[in-house]
Amino acid sequence: MEMKVPTMAECIANGEVPEILFWVGCSGSFDDRAKKITKAIVKILNKAEVKFAVLGTEESCTGDPAKRAGNEFLFQMQAFTNIQVLNGYEVKKIVTGCPHCFNTLKNEYPDLGGNYEVIHHTQLIQQLIDSGKLKVEGGSFKGKKITFHDPCYLGRANNEYEAPRSVIEKLDSELTEMKRSRANGLCCGAGGAQMFKEAEHGDKEVNVERAEEALALNPNVIATGCPFCMTMMTDGVKYFNKEAEVKVYDVAELIANAQDL
Amino acid sequence: MGISNIIFLLLFVGAFTLFALKIKTIVRNIRLGRDQNLNDNFAERLKVMSMVAIGQSKMVVRPVSGIMHILIYIGFVIMNIELLEIVIDGIAGTHRVFAFLGGFYDFVIGSFEFLGLGVLLACIVFLIRRNILKLKRFWSAEMTSWPRSDANLILTIEILLMTAFFTMNATDQVLQSRGVEHYIQAGAYPISHYYSALFTGLSSETLIMIERSIWWFHICGILFFLNYVPYSKHFHILLAFPNVFYSNLNAKGKFSNMESVTNEVKLMFDPSATPPPADAAPVKFGAKDVNDLSWVQLMNAYSCTECGRCTSNCPANITGKKLSPRKIMMDTRDRLEEYGKNLDKNTPDTKSLLHDYITPEELWACTSCNACVEACPINIDPLSIIIDLRRNLVMEESNAPAALAGMFTNVENNGAPWQFGQADRMNWANEA
Known part of the structure; x- marks a missing residue:
């Protein structure tokens, strides 16, 4: 199926008003693995006939990593630039492919004049399923053992634990939980700008600790909802040489793959 | 008013003055911080405080320490009611001044014994967890000798105070049963009742001496504890409530805007x-x-x-x-x-x-x-x-x-x- 990815600029030129803006994020735009997640989200949006648009080359980093690293100047510069673009297009509703963009746009842009209804892609998928716009039947993950790794910026930061799980349950798979899950979930190690630096000196990598916990459940799939968690969990699984048996997927990919989108 | 009542009054006023001075310094220190207006959402803040601080909802996430902590917390809060009687007795020279409440008094004093036993057992379990089981979180790098001693000292003081409480009740019972003057028949002693057997062989004079010494030890212990708390990690017993009341109500992912x-x-x-x-x-x-x-x-x-x-x-x-x-x-x-x-x-x-x-x-x-x-x-x-x-x-x-x-x-x-x-x-x- 060919992807339809309209940009905001094209929509406006054609006199169309998209109902939702898909905020792709830097990982989703540039990281090879995360681009697959982006495409899965687009396929789902196309399948459910959601009128959406992306900013394309007008999108810029939300400033999340700068803010977490203490560079408030850079964060606010990014925020003001993005808010000018978003407000210029009179954007009302945003779906993000990344919990970090989600958190920043939702919680930190309002103080700087950016007020939007922001949802994470797992929440949108849940809404599409619940409203009947997207039909999901078991498919290729039927009976498979899946464990969900909670991204910190979706879970603890914004109290969303159920949307990704309710979507996974639609796959007729076996959802098993790690001991440290939901509010007690262990970070993958990438948050707070750690993604962009070497870890401080310690006796173990955080992603190894987390992958070890997930692998102990002998799952077929480790699911997540964040491109950073994706990188960390994939590397963690490789560390234990388990990449042949255990796949790491974003929730959006699970849905897209299950439905052969 | 006898000499002992005057000594008690002086001790009591002195201890509270010292405590108030230390609190004043702490409040001054806290106010050295930047201003942050948190006088919003009163109702929601009250709700969070009721759940988290008063209701201890986050403590029970770890059930063993959570339940033990609730035993000490309830015991501490409720048993402080008896402190009122102890203070009045100390100043006025009375003995069990609330005894006129009759059956209700017996019920209250009896309940305190169960609460006291709960506190005593929980403190012993906590000491074992810290010093014998050596739970990792009590021995990590920042837990140097002072923080570890601070914790052990608090638990030891609480154990001593509870032991004093039971000893007072036990000796009091024996004196009451002998009809010794001043020791009026009052209270119920479901726990110390067993402990009083230790004292039946002693003369009334010795018993009065023990009872009085322990009474003084207990109240001095409490006044010392009162002044120790603001220097200790144990200060949470007071600050936990305002701390939760003024805690962040926003989504945890929202970092402050500069x-x-x-x-x-x-x-x-x-x-x-x-x-x-x-x-x-x-x-x-x-x-x-x-x-x-x-x-x-x-x-x-x-x-x-x-x-x-x-x-x-x-x-x-x-x-x-x-x-x-x-x-x-x-x-x-x-x-x-x-x-x-x-x-x-x-x-x-x-x-x-x-x-x-x-x-x-x-x-x-x-x-x-x-x-x-x-x-x-x-x-x-x-x-x-x-x-x-x-x-x-x-x-x-x-x-x-x-x-x-x-x-x-x-x-x-x-x-x-x-x-x-x-x-x-x-x-x-x-x-x-």
């Missing part, structure tokens, strides 16, 4: 914006020392009881990094105490929280995952302090790890944390 930066950025974006007056005080970005933190962050530090749930859930600490959220809170309190003392003595102060207490290595190990904030039973927010210190490192000292400085440059120039051009941002849509 108004000072907003003003500067607006100037860059909008040339017509009004610049600050030329004589305005220069703004400092982030926190270098305790007085750069907000009063809530400083209250957090005084409220911390060093339980270490934050640290035991911290991904950085679990994997052997130097960061410990508990140490962040302990350092903040230690530094604030030192800062306050220097202020009082007017001695020059060359130290700061950042570098002298908390190192950049600790700060850069944080993943900002909020596990510490989630784990804290009284909603302390170590992450906000970590971020404020990072802000100072980056915006005042230009002291970010090289990789992060590179990330900043990329975001600034390319609009992405990696070296990709903004023009290539939508290439993914055309890739198979």
Whole structure:
């Protein structure tokens, strides 16, 4: 199926008003693995006939990593630039492919004049399923053992634990939980700008600790909802040489793959 | 009024005066922090305080220590009612002044014995967990000899006070049953009843001596404890309530917006914006020392009881990094105490929280995952302090790890944390 990815600029030129803006994020735009997640989200949006648009080359980093690293100047510069673009297009509703963009746009842009209804892609998928716009039947993950790794910026930061799980349950798979899950979930190690630096000196990598916990459940799939968690969990699984048996997927990919989108 | 009543009154007034003076210093220290208006959402704050502080809802996430803690908490709060009687008896020279309440009094005193037993057992279990089972979170790096002794001292004092309470009741019972003058028949003693058998062989004079000595030991112990608490981690018994009341109600992922930066950025974006007056005080970005933190962050530090749930859930600490959220809170309190003392003595102060207490290595190990904030039973927010210190490192000292400085440059120039051009941002849509 060919992807339809309209940009905001094209929509406006054609006199169309998209109902939702898909905020792709830097990982989703540039990281090879995360681009697959982006495409899965687009396929789902196309399948459910959601009128959406992306900013394309007008999108810029939300400033999340700068803010977490203490560079408030850079964060606010990014925020003001993005808010000018978003407000210029009179954007009302945003779906993000990344919990970090989600958190920043939702919680930190309002103080700087950016007020939007922001949802994470797992929440949108849940809404599409619940409203009947997207039909999901078991498919290729039927009976498979899946464990969900909670991204910190979706879970603890914004109290969303159920949307990704309710979507996974639609796959007729076996959802098993790690001991440290939901509010007690262990970070993958990438948050707070750690993604962009070497870890401080310690006796173990955080992603190894987390992958070890997930692998102990002998799952077929480790699911997540964040491109950073994706990188960390994939590397963690490789560390234990388990990449042949255990796949790491974003929730959006699970849905897209299950439905052969 | 006899001589003993006068001594008691003096002790009592003296102890409370000392306590009040220390509290005054602590309140002054907390007020050294930046202003932060939190007089919003009164109803919601009250609800959170009822659930988390009064209701102990986050304590039971770890059921063993949670239930033990609730035993001590309920025992402590309710048994303090008896303190009222002890104080009146001490001043007026009466004995069990509320005995006229009859059956109700018996019920209350009887209930106190069960509560007291709960406290006693929980304290013993806690001592075993700390010193014999040596639970990891009580022995990590920042748990040096003083924090460990502080905890053991508190538990020991509580055990001694409970033992004194049961001994008073036990000897009192024997004296009551013998009809000794002054020891009126009052109260029910479902627990110390068994313990009183130890004392039946002693003469009434010896018993009176024991009963009186223990009575004095008990009340002096309580007055000492009262004055020990504000110097100790145990201060949480008072501060936990306001600490939870004023805790963050926003989504945990929302980091504070820096108004000072907003003003500067607006100037860059909008040339017509009004610049600050030329004589305005220069703004400092982030926190270098305790007085750069907000009063809530400083209250957090005084409220911390060093339980270490934050640290035991911290991904950085679990994997052997130097960061410990508990140490962040302990350092903040230690530094604030030192800062306050220097202020009082007017001695020059060359130290700061950042570098002298908390190192950049600790700060850069944080993943900002909020596990510490989630784990804290009284909603302390170590992450906000970590971020404020990072802000100072980056915006005042230009002291970010090289990789992060590179990330900043990329975001600034390319609009992405990696070296990709903004023009290539939508290439993914055309890739198979």
